[in-house]
Amino acid sequence: MTECVECGADVALHDSAEVGEIVxxxxxxxxxxxxxxxxxxxxxxPELEEDWGE
Amino acid sequence: MRVGLLxxxxxxxxxxLLGELxxxxxxVTKIDVRDHQFGLEEGPDELTECDVVVxxxxxTSRSLYATKFCEAYGVxxxxxxxxxxxxxxxxxxxxxxxxxxxxTPNTDVAFTKESAIESIEAFGYPCVLKPVVxxxxxxxxxxxxxxxAEAILEHKATLGxxxxxxFYVQEFVEKPGRDIRVLATDGEPVAAMxxxxxxxxxxxxxxxxxxxxxxxxxxxxxVAAASDAVGGGLLGxxxxxxxxxxxxxxxxxxxxxxxxxxxxxxxxHEVNHTVEFKALNDAVDVDVPGAVVDWLEAKAGxxxxxxx
Numbered sequence: 001m002t003e004c005v006e007c008g009a010d011v012a013l014h015d016s017a018e019v020g021e022i023v024x025x026x027x028x029x030x031x032x033x034x035x036x037x038x039x040x041x042x043x044x045x046p047e048l049e050e051d052w053g054e
Numbered sequence: 055m056r057v058g059l060l061x062x063x064x065x066x067x068x069x070x071l072l073g074e075l076x077x078x079x080x081x082v083t084k085i086d087v088r089d090h091q092f093g094l095e096e097g098p099d100e101l102t103e104c105d106v107v108v109x110x111x112x113x114t115s116r117s118l119y120a121t122k123f124c125e126a127y128g129v130x131x132x133x134x135x136x137x138x139x140x141x142x143x144x145x146x147x148x149x150x151x152x153x154x155x156x157x158t159p160n161t162d163v164a165f166t167k168e169s170a171i172e173s174i175e176a177f178g179y180p181c182v183l184k185p186v187v188x189x190x191x192x193x194x195x196x197x198x199x200x201x202x203a204e205a206i207l208e209h210k211a212t213l214g215x216x217x218x219x220x221f222y223v224q225e226f227v228e229k230p231g232r233d234i235r236v237l238a239t240d241g242e243p244v245a246a247m248x249x250x251x252x253x254x255x256x257x258x259x260x261x262x263x264x265x266x267x268x269x270x271x272x273x274x275x276x277v278a279a280a281s282d283a284v285g286g287g288l289l290g291x292x293x294x295x296x297x298x299x300x301x302x303x304x305x306x307x308x309x310x311x312x313x314x315x316x317x318x319x320x321x322x323h324e325v326n327h328t329v330e331f332k333a334l335n336d337a338v339d340v341d342v343p344g345a346v347v348d349w350l351e352a353k354a355g356x357x358x359x360x361x362x
Contacts, residue, residue, distance in 0.1 A: 018072065020064035020086060033063075046063075050215065051114040053189015054290060054326045 002040040006030035012039050055354050056081045058104035062088050065113045066332040069345040071108065078347060087116050092123040106354040107131045108288075110328060111196075114142045114187055117328055132350065133287035135326045140284045141327035141346050144186045144222055147284065149324070154283035156276060156319040159294075160225040167207040170221035174203045180226040183210070186217050190259035190328070196226065227321060229294040232256055234267055234320075236291045237331050237342060239349040241281035243269055245340040247333070258333040266338040270317055278321045288346060292328030293320045 004011050009027035013034065017023070021034050022045045031045035057080050061068055064084075075082045079143035083100050085107075090098040101107060107124050109131055121138050124131035133141075140146045151158040162173035174181055174197060183195040183206055197203045212217040232250040235258070236243050246269050249262035256262040269277070277291045297319060335342040 016069070016073075018064045018069060018084075020061055020084065021069070022063060049113055050185075050192075051187055052112050053114065053192075054328050054330045 002042055004028060004030060004032060005034075005042055005044055009039075011042060013037070055105040055351065056103060057106035057350070058083045058085050060085050060087055060101075060107060060117075060124075060131075061110045061112070062086060062116060065112070067330045068110050070332065070335060071110070071346065074343040074347045075350075078351075080347075087111060087120050092120070094126070096126045097123055097129075102127050102129055104129055104340050106350060108350065109133060109138065112328075114189075114328075118142055130354065132353065134285065134342075137285035137287045137289075138238065138327045141289070141325050142187060144184055144324065145220065147324050150283045151280060151322055154279055156279045157296075157321045158282055159227050159321055159323055162223045164221045164223060165219065166217070167204075167211055167221075170195065170207055171200070171203055171224060173221070173223040175200070177223060177225050182224045182226050183207075183236055184222045184224060185221050185223050191255040191257035194255060194284070196254050206270060227294050227296060227323070229256075229296070232262075233297075233323070234269075234273070234293040234295070235334060236269065236277050236293065237289055237329055237334055237346075238277050238281050238289050239334055239346065240286045241278035242343045243274060243348075244343055245338040246273075247335055247337040249333075258330075264333050264337040268325075270314050276320055276322055277317070284325045284327070285326065288349065290326035290331070291322060291324075292324050292326070293322050295319060296321050 001006055001012050003049055004025040007028035009025060011025055017032050017034055023033055025031050032042040033045045035041045035043050057075055072082060085100050107129050109117050109121050111120055118138055121131050121135040125135050140150050145163055148158055148161045164170035164173050180198050181195050183197055185193045195206045232248045233256045234246060234248055236246040246262045246267045248267045249256040249258050249264055251262040258264055279290055280291045331342045
């Protein structure tokens, strides 16, 4: 369990969470990037860039 | 084998790959390209110690440079930078397909608003304006009138990055409400799906519905030819059905000749080099990440044999 960096609400990471994955804060809807897993650390996810894609 | 995965975001696609690689006992190194420096002669140890590196960069710019550095360090990378360079740019992509005789939508490139409007008028309405770099159907414009064309061109010329002043004008293809995504490894289809939508854009990222699709011989030939045209690798080949769509999609009655663009039942609009496959994996019975890792293992094994 960790905290949303946007609103401070609790955010639980699922067991298969990966560093680099994006999770949503269920309270405020912020997109959060998993920066560390143990202990869990979140940061605001980067904004969409024009050259993102496949 | 030691597999490096270049990334800056772990999507479901990367999780599927990571899961499959780890399950098979491969040593996996996740390399967040945001955290490293790439020198002209020396790269990050995590990268240079890999037997093979898989480029899963979300940002095209990072993908292009990171794969170039892999090549410079002598680290095998999927896809190789030449393929990435061709696929990342719609102009190069179209040129490669056309040069290889692969049917692809008629396209003009113009460098000024004035010359672009001439192309648009020549294609007639509707036609399509696309950014030369971009994905997920973003910034695509279906142009229905001259006044719309003038407005879009002015916006692109005024507001955009310099790349938006490279006007990529394309015929509008009357597809049957869907297009086809094929994931292929060196031209061999792994699985295919149709992406259907009432909207003219049928990208899965735009919410199109997906369904497994059985390729006919003509489509398989086109996938192989399109893959060859861009240098091969792990690719997402996108096709549209043209002409009589029902005939075009009937596997038992392939029509036309893949080598003759005007007679083809399909047109290949692009090939993607960091292909997403989560939607495909959900739509088909094939174990897509499993097939991708099979191919990676074979590729890495072949390279090691050559070195030995």
